[in-house]
Amino acid sequence: MRWLALALLLGLASAADPVPVLAQAPAPAAVPVDAYPDVARAYWVEVNGAPVWVGGRELRLPMASLAKLMTALLLAEEATLDEEFAVSAAAARATGSRIGLRAGERMRASDLFDAMLVRSANDACRALADWHGGDLPRFVARMNARAAELGLRDTSFANACGHDAPGQASSVRDLAVLARAAMAQPRIAATVAKTRVVFRSPGGRDFAMDTTNALLQQFEGALGIKTGYTPGAGRCLVAIARRGEDEVLVVMLHAPDRWWDTVALMELAFDHARRARAPAP
Template sequence: MFSLLLMLAPIAGALPPPVEPVDEFPQVAAAYWVEVDGVPRWAGQPDRRLPMASLTKLMTALLIAETADLEAVVTIGVGVARETGSRIGLRAGERVRARDLFEAMLVRSANDACRALADWHGGDQATFVKAMNLRAWQLGLKNTRFADACGHDSPQQYSSVRDLAVLARAALARPEIVAAAARPDFRFSTLDGRVFTMNTTNALLGRFDGATGLKTGYTPGAGRCVIAVAQRDGHEVLAVFLNSPDRWSHTAAVLEVALTEAR
């Protein structure tokens, strides 16, 4: 996993970080962003608009955490049961606690759990997407647009790594998101008695020292994406990678360099 460490030699840390982060690791992704303790450190193509796959679900999670009752019961609709991509197999008519859908969306990146929350909270997905774009505007995300709640490929669904770092910081302020994103696995039962067990999609959790989240994504159009957070020795690193050719090795290597320099 850490084969890139020799390539990513630490940079002398005597000088303070520049106002605009430098592109030190252009090979790691089509676009990337790394900040240490909230200060931008390295970035490549920070404002390039790219598909973001299931990193989209971080905005869905933020809206739900800010405005919804997670103890409410959601009845699964027909459209939810027909969702494609990553899913856990929810069935129309099942009754599920919103909190369990929320956890499944963040732990397993389940599109059916995500769609269920969007349809329930917004009344329909189109209304929920309008709320997503309004929240993006409120956060100052200038290169972001949402077309659905879950992250399917669409010309009208894109973001930049700079914008996603801002979104990630807003998400990290919500304890519900932080807790769910750090789970290595999750198990719940519907109110109808069906049991679901799932593992995280985040390969860094439990394998990279200090990893705490945050969200993964993949579609054919977006490639392999991740927003990663790691904490060590009192320092925190946030990294955003869009379309990374070797997502886990590259992310782990850059996190290690950043955490080593921060000591």
């Protein structure tokens, strides 16, 4: 019943749906194993900083809006987010998830930062990239340079927001590293934990948006961090949860049932952590 109740809270199942169950967590291994190959084309489950179950680790795949984590990292590290600026024409034309920015209207960088991470707004993301980088190519060059600095050997960016494009790819290992770097920034950690953002632009327009992360306030211990979807990438997710002294990180690329399977993997991972700590009989 606990699983079904959680699924209903997340809006992912009806009372008539069967309750899917992943296999019992395997015993701890020195090398992470591909214990759940059906959950995603590539996935990574990390417990207290150590990977325990990994599938498709060698694959370089489209990452959809998980790319916004690098955009956010650069902005958190380099930008003054209390500044105002005019939205670029390119940002106003952005496709996909958007909040309806208008070319030339003035916005606060901090508000667009929230919209980019909480609502995954592509127009907010592109506006920030154009503002901070001067133009998109220069910002993307900085993204790739920062990826190299972090040792993301499987990652390359062609745009700031995660649109499908040649050269826009990453691996689950690299995205786990990027997620850790992003969460080390207090501004990012605070933003990805928000379930709703409300603000008024300098010109008096009101904006309100809910998070795209269904785990927040529904899964015990959920902290964030980012969702993504494009036709090429499928449904993607990076999620972190903490319970007591244990922390679990999950990365899913091209996952058919990312919410349901992430919940199951996280529960198994927390159980793994408890069993690993249990004294020998």
